[in-house]
Amino acid sequence: xxxxxxxxxxxxxxxxxxxxxxxxxxxxxxxxxxxxxxxxxxxxxxxxxxxxxxxxxxxxxxxxxxxxxxxxxxxxxxxxxxxxxxxxxxxxxxxxxxxxxxxxxxxxxxxxxxxxxxxxxxxxxxxxxxxxxxxxxxxxxxxxxxxxxxxxxxxxxxxxxxxxxxxxxxxxxxxxxxxxxxxxxxxxxxxxxxxxxxxxxxxxxxxxxxxxxxxxxxxxxxxxxxxxxxxxxxxxxxxxxxxxxxxxxxxxxxxxxxxxxxxxxxxxxxxxxxxxxxxxxxx
Amino acid sequence: xxxxxxxxxxxxxxxxxxxxxxxxxxxxxxxxxxxxxxxxxxxxxxxxxxxxxxxxxxxxxxxxxxxxxxxxxxxxxxxxxxxxxxxxxxxxxxxxxxxxxxxxxxxxxxxxxxxxxxxxxxxxxxxxxxxxxxxxxxxxxxxxxxxxxxxxxxxxxxxxxxxxxxxxxxxxxxxxxxxxxxxxxxxxxxxxxxxxxxxxxxxxxxxxxxxxxxxxxxxxxxxxxxxxxxxxxxxxxxxxxxxxxxxxxxxxxxxxxxxxxxxxxxxxxxxxxxxxxxxxxxxxxxxxxxxxxxxxxxxxxxxxxxxxxxxxxxxxxx
Numbered sequence: 193x194x195x196x197x198x199x200x201x202x203x204x205x206x207x208x209x210x211x212x213x214x215x216x217x218x219x220x221x222x223x224x225x226x227x228x229x230x231x232x233x234x235x236x237x238x239x240x241x242x243x244x245x246x247x248x249x250x251x252x253x254x255x256x257x258x259x260x261x262x263x264x265x266x267x268x269x270x271x272x273x274x275x276x277x278x279x280x281x282x283x284x285x286x287x288x289x290x291x292x293x294x295x296x297x298x299x300x301x302x303x304x305x306x307x308x309x310x311x312x313x314x315x316x317x318x319x320x321x322x323x324x325x326x327x328x329x330x331x332x333x334x335x336x337x338x339x340x341x342x343x344x345x346x347x348x349x350x351x352x353x354x355x356x357x358x359x360x361x362x363x364x365x366x367x368x369x370x371x372x373x374x375x376x377x378x379x380x381x382x383x384x385x386x387x388x389x390x391x392x393x394x395x396x397x398x399x400x401x402x403x404x405x406x407x408x409x410x411x412x413x414x415x416x417x418x419x420x421x422x423x424x425x426x427x428x429x430x431x432x433x434x435x436x437x438x439x440x441x442x443x444x445x446x447x448x449x450x451x452x453x454x455x456x457x458x459x460x461x462x463x464x465x466x467x468x469x470x471x472x473x474x475x
Numbered sequence: 476x477x478x479x480x481x482x483x484x485x486x487x488x489x490x491x492x493x494x495x496x497x498x499x500x501x502x503x504x505x506x507x508x509x510x511x512x513x514x515x516x517x518x519x520x521x522x523x524x525x526x527x528x529x530x531x532x533x534x535x536x537x538x539x540x541x542x543x544x545x546x547x548x549x550x551x552x553x554x555x556x557x558x559x560x561x562x563x564x565x566x567x568x569x570x571x572x573x574x575x576x577x578x579x580x581x582x583x584x585x586x587x588x589x590x591x592x593x594x595x596x597x598x599x600x601x602x603x604x605x606x607x608x609x610x611x612x613x614x615x616x617x618x619x620x621x622x623x624x625x626x627x628x629x630x631x632x633x634x635x636x637x638x639x640x641x642x643x644x645x646x647x648x649x650x651x652x653x654x655x656x657x658x659x660x661x662x663x664x665x666x667x668x669x670x671x672x673x674x675x676x677x678x679x680x681x682x683x684x685x686x687x688x689x690x691x692x693x694x695x696x697x698x699x700x701x702x703x704x705x706x707x708x709x710x711x712x713x714x715x716x717x718x719x720x721x722x723x724x725x726x727x728x729x730x731x732x733x734x735x736x737x738x739x740x741x742x743x744x745x746x747x748x749x750x751x752x753x754x755x756x757x758x759x760x761x762x763x764x765x766x767x768x769x770x771x772x773x774x775x776x777x778x779x780x781x782x783x784x785x786x787x788x789x790x791x792x793x
Contacts, residue, residue, distance in 0.1 A: 354572060355567045355569070355572045355573040356572065356573055356574055356575040356576075356583075358533055358557070358565070358567075359565070359567070359573050359574075359583075359633070359636065360575075360586060361533075361557040361558065362531060362532075362533070362557055362558035362563065362564055362565055362640070363558065363561070363564075363586055363587035363590050363636070363640050364558060364560070364561050364587070364590035364591070365586060365587075365590045365591075366590070366591060368593075369591075369592075369593055372593070373575070373578070374575045374577070374578075377575075377577040378576065378577060
């Protein structure tokens with residue numbers, strides 16, 4: 193089947209994301225200033241030739257802070273999505289392949305976790321683990337994982353009864369091999385799409401946690417805490433909020449655009465439902 | 476070696492919970508001689524697929540036993556595992572469902588050759604390609620996925636996989652029902668050739684009398700979980716004794732106008748609810764010849780005879 197050419201939107205989204213990721217990785221060379229260097233003589237300045245995005249309330253270069261903050265943003269989101277993937281897929285696979293006892297227990301546990309509002313639970317877990325980038329992102333991963341577990345479980349549940357799985361069992365193939373070779377490649381298709389959505393969500397939640405002071409400790413650069421600093425100045429310097437806000441919004445939109453493309457690609461070749469015996473026509 | 480390859484004794488397979496079970500297979504007893512093909516016919520819901528899945532170990536046996544003779548051995552109680560420790564293979568109806576969509580076909584065929592290894596070893600590719608060639612699939616197709624093959628080719632791939640597993644007993648569950656008419660004959664011939672060449676024993680489920688007539692040596696007729704008639708295929712198809720078998724055979728559509736003129740034994744209504752089967756003879760609610768005795772006393776297959784029938788009145792209604 194010929195693959196559809198990527199749309200202009202997809203190309204732009206990928207370019208933006210890859211560009212930001214590269215900028216964050218190469219921050220020591222790319223960023224024009226030290227993100228922590230203060231210049232109290234030049235506070236809350238608007239964009240200029242020296243400071244492309246202006247300076248914040250301590251006179252720090254906003255552009256440099258956003259570039260350095262990208263490290264925390266991308267790294268943190270990777271942790272969150274990684275935790276969601278590992279925990280959720282393991283959880284859902286066990287629940288789906290052994291649905292009777294393990295599955296029922298594990299899914300009730302998922303229901304309980306989902307019943308809590310996402311943010312409240314994430315804040316609670318972060319609070320109990322101690323504030324910080326890693327703990328806050330791990331807690332976001334944990335909070336999102338029951339949803340991934342549910343999606344994985346339903347896929348595994350559908351695939352495990354398929355005849356190609358039964359054929360493998362008939363040939364004496366062991367369960368871990370069956371799961372890895374036959375079940376997960378089919379069952380994980382929707383999960384991959386879900387995880388791109390969670391990637392976007394994780395950027396937002398990470399921003400929110402940093403905004404609340406539960407993420408990266410100040411004065412380290414972080415999109416969320418920069419946003420909260422800017423918010424504190426909203427009356428005296430309303431333009432401060434624009435740069436970090438727009439950046440976060442653009443990143444999330446770009447991630448979702450990539451997710452859309454992934455979904456379109458993954459939805460082909462879905463598992464067909466089982467067919468029943470052909471009816472015997474009896475006159 | 477002579478003797479039987481498979482013996483099913485008093486087999487019961489139930490679905491659902493213990494309080495309200497559905498006996499999809501109810502006290503079925505049959506024997507299949509080594510190297511022969513045992514055909515099973517019956518309507519949808521008669522339990523014929525359930526029977527072969529239980530023999531293969533894919534469904535739990537509620538009562539009775541399944542005994543299988545390994546190559547060169549005598550009948551022994553089959554192990555409870557799926558596939559009876561590699562002694563039984565199943566060829567399913569729809570090969571699209573029976574082949575992993577994410578694997579190239581040679582890997583599916585090679586899988587039974589190295590069931591315990593995590594990755595299918597690439598050195599088995601040559602063997603898999605050779606097995607594919609034996610079923611008429613050229614090496615140029617070996618790297619394709621199942622979706623890139625025709626229905627007939629796909630079924631040949633599943634047959635090659637069954638051969639690779641080297642199980643003496645193969646359950647064929649409507650293996651050609653999902654294929655085009657034009658491809659059915661070739662697949663049936665292939666199955667028969669492989670049986671002869673590899674000394675396989677088949678249980679062949681079908682609702683198609685023509686393929687049963689071509690392949691089977693013995694045939695059993697199932698109705699609502701019961702075996703109602705069994706015997707040599709010629710005897711059963713030419714001189715059916717049970718009114719149900721008669722109705723089934725006369726219902727086979729034919730193209731010739733001559734045959735259409737023949738009167739058909741009517742089979743009114745639907746198959747009853749298997750959770751609450753009729754008392755006595757299960758077929759009595761749809762039988763033209765039913766009498767009071769049929770509701771009270773359950774007919775059993777006459778043991779010991781070659782051509783067995785479970786009907787009180789078969790000599791009279793012939």
